[in-house]
Structures are given as C-alpha cells and as structure tokens.
Amino acid sequence: MFGEFGGRFIAETLYEPLEELDRAFRKAIKTKDFLRKLDYYLRVYAGRPTPLYYAKNSSEKLGLKLYIKREDLLHTGAHKINNTLGQCLLAKDILRKQRIIAETGAGQHGVATATACALFSLKCVVYMGKIDTERQEINVLKMKLLGAEVVPVESGTRTLKDAINEALRDWITNIDTTHYVIGSVVGPEPFPEIVAFFQSVIGEETIRQIRKFEGRYPDFVVACVGGGSNAIGIFRPFLKTKVDLIGVEAGGDGNNHSASLNYGKIGIFHGSKTYVLQDEDGQILGTHSIAPGLDYPAVGPEHSYLRSTGRVKYVVSDDQAALEGFEFLSRVEGIIPAMEPAHAMGWILRNAKDLKKSTIILNLSGRGDKDMHIYKTVRAK
Amino acid sequence: MKLCTYYTCGFPDMESSFKIIRAISEFSDYIEIGIPFSDPIADGPTIQLASQKSLENGFRLKKAFPIINELSKEFPTKKYLIMTYYNIIFQRKEDFIKKSKESGVWGIVVPDLPPGEDTEFEEKLQEKDIKTIFFVSPTTPKNRMKYISRRTTGFIYYITVKGVTGERNKLPEDLVKKIQEAKKITKKEVFAGFGISNAEQVKELKGVADGVIIGSAIIKKVIESGSKDPTDDIKRFLGEIKENLV
Numbered sequence: 001m002f003g004e005f006g007g008r009f010i011a012e013t014l015y016e017p018l019e020e021l022d023r024a025f026r027k028a029i030k031t032k033d034f035l036r037k038l039d040y041y042l043r044v045y046a047g048r049p050t051p052l053y054y055a056k057n058s059s060e061k062l063g064l065k066l067y068i069k070r071e072d073l074l075h076t077g078a079h080k081i082n083n084t085l086g087q088c089l090l091a092k093d094i095l096r097k098q099r100i101i102a103e104t105g106a107g108q109h110g111v112a113t114a115t116a117c118a119l120f121s122l123k124c125v126v127y128m129g130k131i132d133t134e135r136q137e138i139n140v141l142k143m144k145l146l147g148a149e150v151v152p153v154e155s156g157t158r159t160l161k162d163a164i165n166e167a168l169r170d171w172i173t174n175i176d177t178t179h180y181v182i183g184s185v186v187g188p189e190p191f192p193e194i195v196a197f198f199q200s201v202i203g204e205e206t207i208r209q210i211r212k213f214e215g216r217y218p219d220f221v222v223a224c225v226g227g228g229s230n231a232i233g234i235f236r237p238f239l240k241t242k243v244d245l246i247g248v249e250a251g252g253d254g255n256n257h258s259a260s261l262n263y264g265k266i267g268i269f270h271g272s273k274t275y276v277l278q279d280e281d282g283q284i285l286g287t288h289s290i291a292p293g294l295d296y297p298a299v300g301p302e303h304s305y306l307r308s309t310g311r312v313k314y315v316v317s318d319d320q321a322a323l324e325g326f327e328f329l330s331r332v333e334g335i336i337p338a339m340e341p342a343h344a345m346g347w348i349l350r351n352a353k354d355l356k357k358s359t360i361i362l363n364l365s366g367r368g369d370k371d372m373h374i375y376k377t378v379r380a381k
Numbered sequence: 382m383k384l385c386t387y388y389t390c391g392f393p394d395m396e397s398s399f400k401i402i403r404a405i406s407e408f409s410d411y412i413e414i415g416i417p418f419s420d421p422i423a424d425g426p427t428i429q430l431a432s433q434k435s436l437e438n439g440f441r442l443k444k445a446f447p448i449i450n451e452l453s454k455e456f457p458t459k460k461y462l463i464m465t466y467y468n469i470i471f472q473r474k475e476d477f478i479k480k481s482k483e484s485g486v487w488g489i490v491v492p493d494l495p496p497g498e499d500t501e502f503e504e505k506l507q508e509k510d511i512k513t514i515f516f517v518s519p520t521t522p523k524n525r526m527k528y529i530s531r532r533t534t535g536f537i538y539y540i541t542v543k544g545v546t547g548e549r550n551k552l553p554e555d556l557v558k559k560i561q562e563a564k565k566i567t568k569k570e571v572f573a574g575f576g577i578s579n580a581e582q583v584k585e586l587k588g589v590a591d592g593v594i595i596g597s598a599i600i601k602k603v604i605e606s607g608s609k610d611p612t613d614d615i616k617r618f619l620g621e622i623k624e625n626l627v
Contacts (some may be wrong), residue, residue: 009467011494012425012516013543016525154428161420168422171545175520268468268493269420281442282472292414 001189002305008188010271013172021179022190023082024094030196034093037058041085045119046075048082048201049260052209052361057332062352065359067218068335069206069234071366077229078338078366079202080112084181086198088116091179099123099178103167105132105160106292107139108366109183114148116181124148127166129159132292137371157286160296164270184227185300189270192300199233206361207237214359222246223363224344225314226258226294228303230365239311247303249294249345251318256288261307261314267298274301290319291339321346325376326368338366339374382587382626385411385572386619387464387596389428390445391435392417398435399448404612405599406456411572413490413596416445416465423492425547427597430604442469446484453485460487462514462535463553467494470502477484478505488512488535496532503532514538517571519553530567536592537571538565547597549576552585560589570594583625595622 001007008018030035042048050073055066071079084102090099100122102111110126117124126143130152133140133248143150156162164187171180185192185199210218221238223231225247235245249259257263260275267276269284277285277297289295306312319326325345330336337345341364368375386409388402406412417440424432445463453461453576463486470477470491481489489511495504496515506513512535517526520543530537541556542549553559556573563571573586574594578601583593600617603611 007498008495009498010495011492011518011540012495012529013518013520013540015495015518016520016522155426156420156433165420165422166578169425169545172423175543265472268466268471269528271493277466278472280472282468283436284468284469 002302003308005273005301005304006189006192007273009268009273010040010188011172015176017175018188018190021095025090025190025194028094030064031094031208034089040085042082042201043087046081046085047073049205052206052213054213055333058328061332064325064352066348067210067213067359067361069202069363071202071230071291072335072337072364076112076115077109077369078108078112079199079233080109080183081115082162082201082233083183083195083198083229083312084109084112084116087179087181087194088113088120088122091181092120092122095179096369097177097179099125099129099174100181101125101158101167101170101178102181103127103163103183105129105163106191106294106370107132107136107143108293110150111139111142111146114143114146114180114304117148120229125162125170126150127153129153129157131158131161131309132160132163134262135292144227145270161284168197176204178255184229185232185302186270186272186298192272192302195229196236196302199229200236202230202233202363203235203237206234210361217243218356218361219358220244220246221363222248222344222348222358222360224248224294224340224365225261225293225299225303226250226296226340228300230363232300232302234363235312245312246347247312247314248347249316250289250290250291250343251316251321253319256286257316258287258289258295258297259316260297261303262316264298266304269298272301274298274304275307288339290322291343293340294343311342315347317343317346317350321350324349326375333366336368338368339371342368382411382592383572383592384623384626385409385413385574385592385594386599387413387415387594388599389415389431389435390448391416391438391440392431392600394438395432395440395444400612401603401615402448402452404615405619406452406459408616408623409459410592411460411462413462413464413594414449416442416463416469418466418469421466423545425545425597427548427600427604428546431600446480449486450484462487462488462490464490464492467491468487473507474502478509478511481511482509486511488514490514490538492516495604496529507534516540519543519559527568530569533569535545537563537567537569538573538594539571539573539590540572542573542576544550544575546575548601550579552576552582555586557589560586580621583622587625
C-alpha cells in the first residue's frame with residue numbers, strides 16, 4: 001500500500017497468484033544471479049546506462065540549466081524495456097512460466113514485451129484495443145515480426161483500458177501457465193511495486209550522473225505521467241531529497257483529457273485505489289491525449305499517494321503545449337521526443353520565466369518516431 | 382438445492398429488464414441484480430455485452446433501487462442481492478448501503494472486493510444486516526478459505542472454473558471433489574457459479590452444492606430472442622433447471 005492508495009481489488013481467483021508473484025519478486029531481488037543477469041541485459045542488450053545530456057542550446061535560450069535523461073536511446077526507443085526485461089526474466093527464472101501476456105495502448109509496451117519474449121524464448125500474447133491496432137499499424141507489425149500474437153480488443157472503448165481488462169481476463173483463465181507483464185505502475189499489488197523497482201534504474205543513474213556534472217542535486221526533476229512508470233522510475237531515488245519533483249499530466253484538447261490526478265476522483269480501478277476519471281455514478285470515462293501513452297483514465301497508486309503528501313507536484317500540459325515541446329526539442333537540440341515527454345518539455349517552456357537559473361532534469365522517456373503520423377495530421381490542419 | 386439467478390439491470394432497457402427479473406424471480410430463491418459497470422473485469426463476453434448495452438441505453442444507479450424495492454415487496458420470500466463492481470459502491474458507500482437496505486436488499490456481491498480489503502465497508506453492512514457474499518475459487522488455499530468463511534455472513538460463492546463468467550457446456554472434472562472439500566472447511570452454504578448453463582450440470586451438483594448460480598445463460602436467451610419477448614423462453618429454461626434441483 002502507498003498510504004491509503006493501492007491494494008488488491010481483484011477477483012478471488014487472482015488473490016493467491018498475486019501472493020505468489022509477490023513472494024517470487026521478493027526472492028528475485030535478493031537473488032544475486034537474477035540481479036546480475038538483469039544488469040547484464042540492461043547494459044549489453046538495452047543500452048544502459050543512458051546518457052544524461054546537458055542541453056546547452058536549450059539552456060542558453062531559456063536562461064536555465066537543462067539536462068535530459070536520454071531514455072529515448074534505449075533499445076525499442078523508450079523506457080518500457082527496463083520493465084519488460086525485468087519481468088520476463090522474473091517469469092522465466094523465478095516463476096518458471098513460459099507464456100507472457102501484456103496490454104498495450106500505442107504499442108510501445110507491446111513491442112518492448114514482444115522483444116524481451118523473443119530474447120528469452122517465451123510465448124507472447126499482446127492485447128491491444130481495436131482502435132489502437134488501427135492507429136498503430138506499424139507497432140502491430142513489429143510485434144508480429146518479433147513473434148508475438150496480437151489480439152485486437154473489441155469491448156468497451158476499444159482502447160488501452162479495455163486491453164488491460166482483457167489481459168486480466170486472460171490471466172484469470174490461464175493463471176497456471178501465464179505471467180502478466182503489466183506495462184505501468186498500475187494494477188493490484190505487487191504490480192506497482194514491481195514496475196517501480198525495475199524502472200528505478202532511471203533515477204539511480206540520474207542521481208549519480210547529475211552529481212558528477214554539478215556536484216549537487218538539481219532543483220527540479222520533470223517527467224510526464226500517464227500510468228506513471230517513467231516518472232516513478234526517475235522520482236524514486238529523489239524522494240528522500242529536497243528536489244522539486246514535477247509530474248506532468250495530459251490536458252488534452254480542453255474538453256477531453258487524461259489528467260486523473262488533477263481532475264479525477266479517488267476510486268477503485270484495475271485492482272487499485274487511486275485517482276480515476278469517472279462520472280457521478282462511478283463509471284469510468286473515456287480519455288483523450290495527443291500522446292497515446294498518456295491516454296489512460298487512472299494513474300499508479302504511488303502517484304496518488306505522492307500527490308496526497310504533496311511531495312510531488314502534478315501539473316497539466318495540453319496538446320498544444322506538448323506540440324511546442326515536440327517542435328522545440330527537435331529544432332533546438334536535434335532530438336525528436338515522443339509526444340509523452342513532449343508534455344513535460346511543454347511545461348518547462350511555458351514556465352521558463354519562473355524557472356530562470358534553475359537546474360532542471362527532464363526525463364525523456366521515449367523517442368518520437370512513433371508519433372510522426374500524429375504530427376503529420378496536426379500539421380495538415 | 383437452491384437456485385440463484387443473475388440478471389443485468391437495464392438490459393436491454395429498464396422496462397424489459399424489470400419484466401425479465403420479475404419472471405426469473407418466480408423460479409429463484411435468490412436473485413442477483415447486476416448494476417452494470419463500464420469495466421467488468423470478472424465477466425465474460427455475455428455479461429460484458431449486457432453491461433455495455435445497459436449503460437449505452439441510459440442506465441443510472443438511481444433507477445435501480447426502485448426496481449429492487451418493487452420486486453422485493455412483490456416477492457417477500459425471495460432474497461434479492463446486488464452484484465456490482467466496487468467503484469460503484471465506493472463512490473457513495475453510506476448512501477449505497479442505506480438505499481440498499483430501504484429497497485429490501487438481502488446481500489451484496491462484489492467480484493473485485495476480496496474479504497478484508499475494506500473492513501470498514503464490511504462492518505457497515507453488518508450494522509445494517511446486509512449479508513456479505515464472498516468468493517472462493519479453485520486457486521484459493523485452505524487457510525484462506527477459512528478466513529473467507531469467517532468473513533462471509535451470507536453464502537460462499539464457489540467459482541467453478543479459473544476464468545470469467547459465461548456459459549460453458551461442461552463442468553471441470555474435479556469440481557464435485559473440490560466443493561466437497563470446501564464444505565468440510567466451512568459451515569456456510571456453498572453456491573456454485575460461473576459456467577453453469579444447463580440441467581445436466583445442475584444434476585451433477587445436486588447433493589454437493591447448497592445452490593447453483595445461473596447468469597450468463599439467461600442473458601444469452603435474451604440476446605438470442607432478438608426483438609421477441611424472451612420471458613417465455615426464460616421461464617421454460619428455468620422450469621427445466623428447477624425440476625433438476627430436487
């Protein structure tokens with residue numbers, strides 16, 4: 001539990017398997033061989049450590065010191081691989097399960113899971129909303145090329161949340177043979193903790209790197225928050241410091257958004273007590289963001305907790321601000337960011353005056369290749 | 382053996398669902414009224430579809446209580462239960478319990494609320510003498526079964542399969558043995574549910590379980606009937622089930 005948040009609001013059939021998973025995870029992180037293997041694959045396969053890049057051009061332009069944590073340089077183009085390598089290794093070596101299922105929205109987590117499954121010779125099934133399979137054809141093709149089966153989900157809103165529903169239903173049915181590699185710090189315990197653990201490598205590297213550059217901590221660490229795995233990954237090691245931590249939610253187009261911490265209410269969703277976008281009756285609402293990876297009506301329970309204690313400040317960037325961030329980093333730094341962290345960059349741009357002279361770390365959680373068709377549509381308007 | 386039936390409120394619309402629930406009430410000892418939720422993770426395609434259609438056709442929570450109230454008055458010997466996902470209750474805990482009690486609700490079934498996850502809610506139900514129905518599944522270990530039994534004030538809902546709700550032709554081979562084992566551990570009544578859709582299966586469970594729960598199979602009849610009135614079909618089906626209970 002994270003304060004009052006989190007928990008295990010799930011069907012009884014999953015209760016014991018989640019206990020088992022918790023035991024396996026605790027065993028794994030005390031097993032030297034497991035940690036050594038994970039470290040090995042993170043280094044030589046995924047490309048860790050990722051650089052902390054001093055963004056000189058941006059810094060001069062904005063009158064501040066901007067560092068960029070380059071998770072976009074990882075294999076498969078985003079931070080997601082940190083988690084899928086960890087969980088697939090957990091499934092193979094500790095849980096001894098040969099079948100992996102995953103959900104995916106835009107396809108990044110699906111591709112990262114399919115990749116880890118190919119590497120470790122595991123069977124892989126990815127659930128993806130029907131609408132998303134149409135919007136993200138290339139990622140569907142990539143997953144298939146990597147050997148995964150992609151199942152289009154026709155229920156509900158036919159997007160990410162429904163893909164998670166369907167993955168949970170598969171898991172309930174095939175619990176003996178299957179491990180569910182959830183893609184963010186969401187879901188019932190122990191999933192939020194497992195994903196946070198595997199993503200914390202981002203923050204641990206960052207804290208060492210910034211000390212080397214600056215000899216001190218930064219003033220701000222800024223990350224985008226959908227489910228919130230890249231943000232938890234970089235925030236975790238900074239929680240005990242005095243650094244200002246900023247989580248940037250997607251403000252959408254003004255009418256529709258996916259900013260559950262800013263505009264949602266506490267509820268129970270996907271097994272966890274957390275902030276959720278819902279109507280008066282408690283029915284879950286549809287969401288919108290220009291960044292497919294932020295398009296989720298809830299958020300990891302640890303973020304709800306960090307909001308309630310005030311340790312992290314959660315703000316909103318709308319589609320427009322994200323586009324500004326997207327274009328700015330492309331033109332000024334020669335880095336095309338994913339639309340998700342572009343929200344975080346957008347917040348920095350819009351608040352540059354107040355941030356003058358500060359040292360800021362931006363978690364660039366992924367690269368923007370996958371978003372070029374979105375950019376093309378926007379530009380055409 | 383007792384019969385518990387399930388039906389999704391508001392499917393395909395409020396008026397039809399009222400008629401259908403009224404029809405199934407005649408045959409049942411317990412009637413679970415499903416309050417649809419947008420994301421029913423423990424349900425298979427049939428109840429998913431019913432929930433979605435109900436919501437699309439304008440189901441609102443406040444419309445459900447008057448229906449239960451009317452039915453519980455018309456059938457005072459029958460026990461009415463509410464089945465819904467926890468977020469629906471969580472948004473208005475006290476009010477939900479109060480309205481349930483006033484409408485004559487006997488018990489509440491929440492597939493995503495394991496016992497102990499919200500003890501305050503369980504206590505409030507106890508205060509109002511509304512029964513808790515908790516699940517036991519094929520994955521539940523014995524120790525936990527004891528714990529679940531202690532927390533249950535209504536009956537134990539034994540999930541026959543690893544999986545979600547929905548009609549299946551056959552019951553798992555070891556089900557009878559598993560229920561018998563469960564009956565040794567708990568003194569509470571044990572009802573079998575998930576996948577029960579024909580008289581053959583009911584026969585198999587006679588003398589083993591204290592009750593059977595049938596849901597998706599009834600909804601399936603409604604879906605199959607198209608624009609025709611499904612009540613005769615449902616009555617025929619439940620009549621046959623009922624013959625095999627005794």
